[in-house]
Amino acid sequence: MVPLARKTLLHEWRRFLPSGFAVAFSGLLLLVQAALVLGIFGSAAVYVRKSGGDLWLGFPGTQSIELGRPISAQAQIAALMDPAVARVEPFNWLDGDWRGPADKGGVSVFISGIDTHADALMFADALSPDLRARLDEPDGVIVDRADLAKLGLDVGGQAILNGHRVRIVGAGNGLRALGGVNILTSLETSRRLDNGEHAGQVAYYVVKLKDPSQASAVQARLDAQGKAGRFQAWTRDDFARNAVIYWMFETGAGLGVMFLAVVVVLVGAVITSQTLMGAVAGSIREYATLHALGVGVRALRRVVLEQAAWVGAFGILVGGLGTLIVVALAQRRDVPAQLSPMIVVVCAALVMVIALLSGLAALRTLRKADPALLLR
Incomplete structure (x- = not known):
């Protein structure tokens, strides 16, 4: 049945092409949206990610750079006294x-x-x-x-x-x-x-360690001293992550973007299911012939689901290529857009889910694949 699914797609490619482009468009929207989210909200951590250093010292509870407050020079002294610290730089x-x-x-x-x-x-x-x-x-x-x-x-x-x-x-x-x-x-x-009233003090100290693998241990030691000195230590990755999470969830802007992502998935599923149902309906006489030759309905359903999977793979490939072009153009225009391998995998999985859900919706069309149809 699997070769039959591929052969049907190749022979009837004109019928299934709209479904493939519908999936590709859904993938393009998801990936571009994800790239903009990573680029826009990722800029909240530009201070951390564009800088060296393994630890950051700042005011306790600071969630993002712009929320920082001046801290005492005791933080710098505590860091310099730690034997694992190589350098301390004020920011x-x-x-x-x-x-x-x-x-x-x-x-x-x-x-x-x-x-x-x-x-x-x-x-x-x-x-x-x-x-x-x-x-x-x-x-x-x-x-x-x-x-x-x-x-x-x-x-x-x-x-x-x-x-x-x-x-x-x-x-x-x-x-x-x-x-x-x-x-x-x-x-x-x-x-x-x-x-300001705290002129002469700085908001942060960036710490470079002799051995970056000791970041967690040094961070714990400095945190313990910071309880008395009114400062807190974060690892580089933790501080950058906190800034992005704050802007995405605490400000409400990220929730709106996520809601839009859900809408994109739903719209993509509806459009793809309708086009895939139309393609299956166009081949209903062929399915009826197979049914008359003894092919069970369960086997026909597997054929449709295989076709949906191949349509999803086509959509992921085309949508991915389109996304690379769009993101490249955006970056040339100084639009903050970036992608990560994990986000690409997640979006590809969502696109495949859309295709398979559309295939499940198209299974209802197989009810009309009655051999009696061939006598009309």
């Missing part, structure tokens, strides 16, 4: 008010004060040593290239940030933050821009 994060060209008005921005040494940990994967060195210029800042238009300025332009005049000394890629524009400065410049 100053604070809110900012950007005043550029008059036609752009004010823009709320995020200020990231970082170390300017060539081997610094913060944004190690996003800044070249030459670009980082430009921050040594007093009041120099770096922004993401995609945010220049939003700020209304180009490299070399000047603006007022928290009441101080700053100059854009460079533009990078992969620096965009979720919810606002990320402005990179040196630690010295960020301290001058900090007008």
Whole structure:
């Protein structure tokens, strides 16, 4: 029966092609939606994932970078006293008010004060040593290239940030933050821009270990000391995951996206089932002939389900290729979109489920495969 399913698909490919494209379109929507979700909400962890270091120290209970508060220098001292720690680097994060060209008005921005040494940990994967060195210029800042238009300025332009005049000394890629524009400065410049009551303190310390495999053990030791010193330690992966989960579930934005994913699955299942039922109905006389030759209804059902599986495989292949093209175009336009192997596997499984459910719905058409039909 399996060869029969394949031969029927090849011979009657025009009938089954709409079903295949319906599955492919469902897969395309799911994968593109997943890529946008990972890209958009993943940018909440851009500070962590674009930086080196194995541990992060911050205010207890902090769920995302922008929720951080200044912590005492005791956190840095505690980390440096641990024999497993190789380096500790401060990271100053604070809110900012950007005043550029008059036609752009004010823009709320995020200020990231970082170390300017060539081997610094913060944004190690996003800044070249030459670009980082430009921050040594007093009041120099770096922004993401995609945010220049939003700020209304180009490299070399000047603006007022928290009441101080700053100059854009460079533009990078992969620096965009979720919810606002990320402005990179040196630690010295960020301290001058900090007008809050905690000026002089930083919000985070990034810790590099001698042996990264000891991250969990060192994190537990620093956590124990942090209870008295009012700070908490997270591993790099845990802190990045917490930021993404916070934006996806605590803010409500992610729930809306997931609801849309459910709608995509349901619509895809309905459309695919209707097209597959039409294809089976178009071959009803052939199924009736097989039934008259002694092929049981159960065997015919297996044929239809095999056909649905092959249609699903075709849809996954076409939808996957379409997704690669769409995601590549999105990234060229600085649209945050990214995919992971696990998400691709999950979406492919959902697409196959849609195809098989459509095959089950099409089984009702086999009730008309009565040999008496051949006498009409």
